Amino acid sequence: MHTDSPSTPSLTRPGPSRRFCVAPMMDWSDRHYRYFARLISRRALLYTEMVTTGAVIHGERSRFLGYNAEEQPLALQLGGSNPAELATCAALAEEAGFAEVNLNVGCPSDRVQNNMIGACLMAHPGLVAEGVRAMHQACSVPVTVKHRIGINGHDSYAQLCDFVGQVQEAGCDTFIVHARIAILEGLSPKENRDIPPLRYEVVQQLKRDFPQLEIIINGGLTDLEVMSEQLKTLDGVMVGREAYHNPYLLAEVDQRFYGDAHAAPDRLEVMAAMRPYIARHMARGGVMNHVTRHMLGLFQGLPGARHFRRQLSSAIHQTSDPLALYDQLLTDMSERQQAALLRAASIR
Numbered sequence: 001m002h003t004d005s006p007s008t009p010s011l012t013r014p015g016p017s018r019r020f021c022v023a024p025m026m027d028w029s030d031r032h033y034r035y036f037a038r039l040i041s042r043r044a045l046l047y048t049e050m051v052t053t054g055a056v057i058h059g060e061r062s063r064f065l066g067y068n069a070e071e072q073p074l075a076l077q078l079g080g081s082n083p084a085e086l087a088t089c090a091a092l093a094e095e096a097g098f099a100e101v102n103l104n105v106g107c108p109s110d111r112v113q114n115n116m117i118g119a120c121l122m123a124h125p126g127l128v129a130e131g132v133r134a135m136h137q138a139c140s141v142p143v144t145v146k147h148r149i150g151i152n153g154h155d156s157y158a159q160l161c162d163f164v165g166q167v168q169e170a171g172c173d174t175f176i177v178h179a180r181i182a183i184l185e186g187l188s189p190k191e192n193r194d195i196p197p198l199r200y201e202v203v204q205q206l207k208r209d210f211p212q213l214e215i216i217i218n219g220g221l222t223d224l225e226v227m228s229e230q231l232k233t234l235d236g237v238m239v240g241r242e243a244y245h246n247p248y249l250l251a252e253v254d255q256r257f258y259g260d261a262h263a264a265p266d267r268l269e270v271m272a273a274m275r276p277y278i279a280r281h282m283a284r285g286g287v288m289n290h291v292t293r294h295m296l297g298l299f300q301g302l303p304g305a306r307h308f309r310r311q312l313s314s315a316i317h318q319t320s321d322p323l324a325l326y327d328q329l330l331t332d333m334s335e336r337q338q339a340a341l342l343r344a345a346s347i348r
């Protein structure tokens with residue numbers, strides 16, 4: 001078994017292990033996805049979607065801070081820049097039981113720029129430091145920052161070091177670095193996740209220059225071997241899109257990155273374990289698709305993957321009994337797997 005031994009940076013507020021993190025993803029990493037992901041990996045640190053300070057303070061608390069206990073360890077990601085509001089939200093996050101509060105300094109959307117939220121804050125390290133200081137004083141869980149390596153017009157390595165230096169002094173030991181700049185005019189958020197080139201070497205350099213900090217690398221990571229390579233010098237990896245589109249990737253995380261002995265459940269077991277969760281959700285008036293839309297990639301790369309995806313993305317809207325469709329799909333996938341095993345055995 002391949003196991004990477006965790007390095008231990010000396011943190012002033014040790015929290016959950018961040019050796020493998022699943023990224024905050026708006027509309028994707030909601031509580032249903034997180035419950036599903038947690039069935040596959042017990043150890044990965046999960047992040048909520050970004051929640052703005054305004055939503056937490058003025059909105060419906062249970063909607064913005066609610067989660068299933070099974071999702072832990074779980075970090076709340078906040079969007080905001082007003083120190084007093086950030087402090088209020090950090091205290092509420094701790095009260096709600098989150099293992100960490102993370103500040104978003106990476107989102108490039110126009111909507112958030114107008115409110116001084118997200119990546120535009122990279123040009124205001126003093127304000128971010130003030131916010132982090134206020135959060136740090138208001139709660140006793142770790143306060144972390146997720147950011148870019150720069151933004152257009154503000155993308156030198158010296159500026160990045162100034163940002164990290166100021167925020168560190170305010171009480172943040174952990175930096176999750178999306179290894180590309182954000183271009184704040186002219187690119188959509190989606191383009192800003194693909195077009196600016198990845199520069200892992202900048203994150204590596206940051207760790208060399210700030211060895212006492214916990215540095216987590218993010219951006220474009222899809223291959224477990226590449227992640228293991230990064231972990232030789234960095235403290236953690238954060239994976240977004242691959243963990244969503246190919247969720248069974250998480251099945252290797254506990255053994256490979258944490259040295260755990262237990263085996264992950266197989267895909268059919270994951271499907272079966274989701275059944276009572278879906279039934280509970282529906283019994284409370286929820287819609288099945290709100291849960292199962294996050295499961296479409298479960299069989300990616302295997303026989304029947306297309307059938308699985310099609311049943312859960314279109315057939316589900318044409319049936320009056322979606323749970324029966326789910327049960328039938330579980331039977332179908334089990335038969336397909338058995339047939340594939342028999343075929344493989346006969347070829348041998």
Ligand SMILES: Cc1cc2nc3c(=O)[nH]c(=O)nc-3n(C[C@H](O)[C@H](O)[C@H](O)COP(=O)(O)O)c2cc1C
Nearest residue numbers: 023024025026049050104178219220221239240241
């Ligand atoms: C649909 C979607 C929504 C996202 N929402 C957030 C968010 O709320 N907060 C945040 O910090 N990053 C957000 N991101 C960025 C991811 O956290 C991550 O930094 C980015 O996707 C790069 O990692 P990856 O290449 O592993 O996906 C989002 C990404 C996607 C695909």
